[in-house]
Amino acid sequence: MDIGGINPAILIASLMVASVPIMLAAIGELVVEKAGVLNLGVEGMMIIGAICGFVVAVHSGSAVLGFVGGAVGGAVLSLVFGFLTQFMLTNQVATGLALTLFGQGLSSMIGQGYNGIKPPATEPLNFGPLADLPVIGTILFRHDWMVYGSILIIAAVWAVLKYTRTGLILRAVGESHDAAHALGYKVVRIRIMAILFGGAMAGLGGAYVSLVRVPQWTDGITAGAGWIALAIVVFASWKPWRVLIGAYLFGGITVLQLNLQAAGAAIPVEYLSMSPYLITILVLVIMSSGRGKAALNAPAALGQNFHASR
Amino acid sequence: MQRRTILKGGAALGFATMMGGKMALAQGLEKVKVGFIYVGPIGDGGWTQAHHVAVLKTQEHFGDKAEIVWQENVPEGADSERAMTQMALSGCNIIFTTSFGYMDPTNAVAAKFPDVKFEHATGYKREHPNVTTYNARFYEGRAVNGIIAGRTTKTNKIGYIASFPIPEVIQGINSSYLHAKKVNPAVEMTVVWAFTWNEPAKEADAAKALIDQGVDVIFQHTDTTAPLALAQKTPGIIGFGQARDMEEYKPTPRVSSIIDRWDAYYISRIQAVLDGTWQSQDSWDGLAQGAVEIGEITGVSAETKAEAEALRDAIIAGTYHPFTGPINKQDGSVWLAEGQVATDADFAGMNFYVEGIVGDIPS
Structure with a gap:
């Protein structure tokens, strides 16, 4: 069952893998932005996660510990951002950009001597006979645990934001920090927690790049994935399940264009190469036109600093 | 008056320093x-x-x-x-x-x-x-790797992760294909343009796409080891070190390499x-001057290794040129007649595939 020389089941399976890093980073950033903080340092936190995860995995011999290390690394870096923006009240945009630059430099420094080393392998989960099912088996039952984990995280974030008191408080802080403060919520503390979560998710996404997708360390390995994650949050208009769709769409087109080339499709390569970006722009335009819903859905206090004295 | 003198003096001094600098340069x-x-x-x-x-x-x-x-x-x-x-x-x-x-x-x-x-x-x-x-002359190294590719492939599908459509890259694609074809007439070449030199994730995705299409030998003209790291996940896939020996992927998936010196x-x-x-x-x-080296050949049969090394030695000795006619262009027109050898001018402007490669070069 091939379409244009491409087996759709294999294509879907590879796009699910390709989307994991941007999906994780985006869902983390979504929570951060829901709390009213704009952290543009996703790329920096991802790459720190990539190298921390790699180092931990290599020394411990365990990929699972590597992922934990990546998440911790990303979270620790995000704490720098949290301290500067929440306590020093620095400009969030500038601090976020600086965080990316800092993360890239620091990762390169930590990564000295880790070139050419292979991390412990992350094997696909064993679903036994399920993996041999035609089509479904290929798409659903041959992945490593992080692929399923990332989808579970999306579900968890959705459920927490929608149904729990914690989610309500988080959203209140993001919509109007003054009102939340007046009600007695610790705005800064809640935001720091959100920033830490965002950092951990970005770190986890980065670790997936260096441990599974390209199992190795090279400087600049995330190559701009953090920026795509930021775009996906807007694309998703701050809704968790749409993050999943956005990540699959972007990851899917990236994989599809390479597969189309490999299958010898008679479409000029230039169009294929630019298609992921074109579609992102196109969807952003469509989403934010019409009722202006995307703009309305943005947390009202996004990017504003809070101090209790006001 | 005085100020003007100072200015003049300053200008003269500046001029002298400049001339002095120039003269020093000429002398070393x-x-x-x-x-x-x-x-x-x-x-x-x-x-x-x-x-x-x-x-x-x-x-x-x-x-x-x-x-x-x-x-x-x-x-x-x-x-x-x-x-x-x-x-x-x-x-x-x-x-x-x-x-x-x-x-x-x-x-x-x-x-x-x-x-x-x-x-x-x-x-x-x-x-x-x-x-x-x-x-x-990276294409000399590609010729040697092409022999290994043609002899080793089981699916007869060879993949090439290309960076940008520039003469240097196209020389490599043509050279690899010609020499794989020479030892194995059934080979097909699939080229994927990544439009990047250095994006590990994209390079790995390109390698994955090629493997999904049944390719079992992967050439790369991008800068990182990502394609080899990916190839290692699937048994039976081989590739080549590019620019550096990439010895960390020995003996397979990296079976040889082109080393830049x-x-x-x-x-x-x-x-x-x-x-x-x-x-x-x-x-x-090129190879003869030591600017390009072939990394140790590993993980393939002894005959293939010997054949590839013989070709390398012939190129070094000057008895063989990787682009020796008859070679036709992709459209079937004659490029090099029997015995004719490509000139450096041919290489500098190479913007076409040789006969047998499917697909178009992006412009």
Whole structure:
């Protein structure tokens, strides 16, 4: 069952893998932005996660510990951002950009001597006979645990934001920090927690790049994935399940264009190469036109600093 | 009155210093400051790392007589002009720009700094007397790897991760294909254009797409080890080290490699600046001069290894040229007649596939 020389089941399976890093980073950033903080340092936190995860995995011999290390690394870096923006009240945009630059430099420094080393392998989960099912088996039952984990995280974030008191408080802080403060919520503390979560998710996404997708360390390995994650949050208009769709769409087109080339499709390569970006722009335009819903859905206090004295 | 005298004096002094500087240059220098512009990080595992290894050897060779500075991750295009200008202003006597995309920026900056020497890797434009171009005959290495590919493939599908549609890359694709085809007429070549030199995730995805399409031998003309790291996940897939030996993937998936050796060239050119004998030129060395080396052949049959090594030795001895006619272009028209050998001018402008490769080169 091939379409244009491409087996759709294999294509879907590879796009699910390709989307994991941007999906994780985006869902983390979504929570951060829901709390009213704009952290543009996703790329920096991802790459720190990539190298921390790699180092931990290599020394411990365990990929699972590597992922934990990546998440911790990303979270620790995000704490720098949290301290500067929440306590020093620095400009969030500038601090976020600086965080990316800092993360890239620091990762390169930590990564000295880790070139050419292979991390412990992350094997696909064993679903036994399920993996041999035609089509479904290929798409659903041959992945490593992080692929399923990332989808579970999306579900968890959705459920927490929608149904729990914690989610309500988080959203209140993001919509109007003054009102939340007046009600007695610790705005800064809640935001720091959100920033830490965002950092951990970005770190986890980065670790997936260096441990599974390209199992190795090279400087600049995330190559701009953090920026795509930021775009996906807007694309998703701050809704968790749409993050999943956005990540699959972007990851899917990236994989599809390479597969189309490999299958010898008679479409000029230039169009294929630019298609992921074109579609992102196109969807952003469509989403934010019409009722202006995307703009309305943005947390009202996004990017504003809070101090209790006001 | 007095002020004017001072100004005059100052002008004269400035003029004298300038002339003095010029004369010193013509006679050679005591100490040279050298700049390198890199397209990727020095730890990319491939292209940039190979340059940097050569730079470290060069530094060791000259010791105190050369001060070497470098900048990593300089994007190709307009931003690179800023990096080059900064190096020129900071007193570099010679600047090496080590990626094809620096071609026009190098010439533009060279026009502004006639006293600074510029050396551009892999390009062909020398618009000013202070610009040199240098390259290596990577296609000779591709020929040797092509033999291994043709002999080793089981699916008869060979994949090629290409970066940008420039002559250097197309030479490599044609050379690999011709030599794989020579030993295995059934091979097919699939080319994927990544439009990047240095994006590990994308390179790995490209390798994955090729493997999904049934390819079992992967060539790469991108800079990192990502395709090999990906190939390692699937048993039976082989690939080749590019620019560096990439020995960490021995014995498979990396079964051989094309190693770039820039140190001898860098040392000779910097020495020329010190001696005051530097001149604009176009340098293009290959296997015979040691600018390109074939990494140890591992993980394939002894016969294949011997055959590949024989081809390598023939190229070094000058008894075999990888592009010897009859060779037709993709459209079936004759490119090289029986016994005719491609000239350097043919290589410099190569913008076509040879007969048998399917697909179009993006323009």
